Amino acid sequence: MRAWDGMDAFVEVVRLGSFSAAARHLGLSTAFVSRAVSALEQRLGTQLLHRTTRKLRLTDAGRLYYEHARHLLEGFDAAEQAIVDYQEGLRGSLRISLATTYGERYVAPLVNEFLAMHPQLGVDMDFSNRNVDLIEEGYDLTIRTGLLADSNLVARRLGERRxxxxxxxxxxxxxxxxxxxxxxxxxxxxxxxxxxxxxxxxxxxxxxxxxxxxxxxxxxxxxxxxxxxxxxxxxxxxxxxxxxxxxxxxxxxxxxRDENGAVWLVYPRSRHLSPKVRQLADFLCERLQTPPWQLPGE
CATH class of the missing domain: 3.40.190.290 (D-Maltodextrin-Binding Protein; domain 2)
Structure with missing residues (x-):
């Protein structure tokens, strides 16, 4: 038995909230998914889920295992996607959250330019000033301004902001x-x-x-x-x-006045940085080093 047997079934059951939903997502039978999770619990020697006829609830051990397992599976997926990107060029879609005015004026035109260079790549840009949860809401990266407090995120300085x-x-x-x-x-x-x-x-x-x-x-x-x-x-x-x-x-x-304010490009610390995210991040950091509104002709 491999160390990761049953891990994907367990993660999908927790993520989707039921064995039947996880089975549909994985293309398996509900009975097979249930047996896989039970076998995982037996191998680990602990109960991961409290099961009732109406709902599922994580045990403390299940909650701990889920957090680690989820990140491992994300890493597996990202590793495979990295090879696809390497072999076929940048493709798929990027989900980005942007501060409204700064994003509209200065970031969106650069994202559009980047997409023109990579025609197999798509983007979903959300313009909002709210502080989004990148992991829970499924964003690849976000552009934030001002003070950063979340130590679970990786931040790259895009440029100045006073x-x-x-x-x-x-x-x-x-x-x-x-x-x-x-x-x-x-x-x-x-x-x-x-x-x-x-x-x-x-x-x-x-x-x-x-x-x-x-x-x-x-x-x-x-x-x-x-x-x-x-x-x-x-x-x-x-x-x-x-x-x-x-x-x-x-x-x-x-x-x-604080003269050291900044605009930040932020992504989750635990997420493998795929080539499409890394290349867009590098592109934006290079182009926004000098505040766009200070460039000649702006």
Missing amino acids: LFVVASPAYLAARSAPRTPDDLVDHQLLLGSASHWIFLEDGQPRQRPVRGRYRASSGQALLDASLHGLGIAQLPDFYVEAPLAEGRLVSLLDAW
Whole structure:
């Protein structure tokens, strides 16, 4: 008996929630899948699943085994796919999550260029500012901005990203400009989807909670509100560099601005990096080293 006999049956039963669903997915009979899992439990000397007529539930041992087995099977699949990619060129599909505006403006055109070079490759791009779960939601990679906290992910720095606190000259004409982040409590703040702003304090980026009567999950809407004198906003550089240069916005609290912000390309640490993901990652990292909005003609 091989060490991995029954492993794929067990993983599919847990993933799909029943023996019958796993059997259909594997192209086997339900009885065969049930016997395979029972034989696996007997060989391991422990129960992996609690079985009832209505549902299945993992034991503690089953939960531990599932996490390891799932990653092993992903590795097997990735190894075979790597050979296919090597022999036949890049093919299949990439599932990518992109921060909305940055992704639309700067990443999507490069992904389109990459696809033009690899006509057998497809892509599914999801534009959203929410923090997706790459493993559970099945993404190959994502583009994230700002601070990263998940140590289970591998992050490659794509490029720079700085956050500016800005207001219009008209807004500041009626109020004193804030001198420190503490002064913001006396101002109208224009908020995005986050409940905090980031400032450099004691040499480290810190998150400060913020409140305001205006909230929008669109950077473009925040920019427009700032230009109309509705309040103070914190926005990425690619939104505000042109209005700042034109004098339509004023940069505030520059001494507290974190100059080391970044855009990250992120993928799961446990997942074998297939050639198609690795080549796209290399391509994006090379092309986005210099912020696109700072290139000549931008």
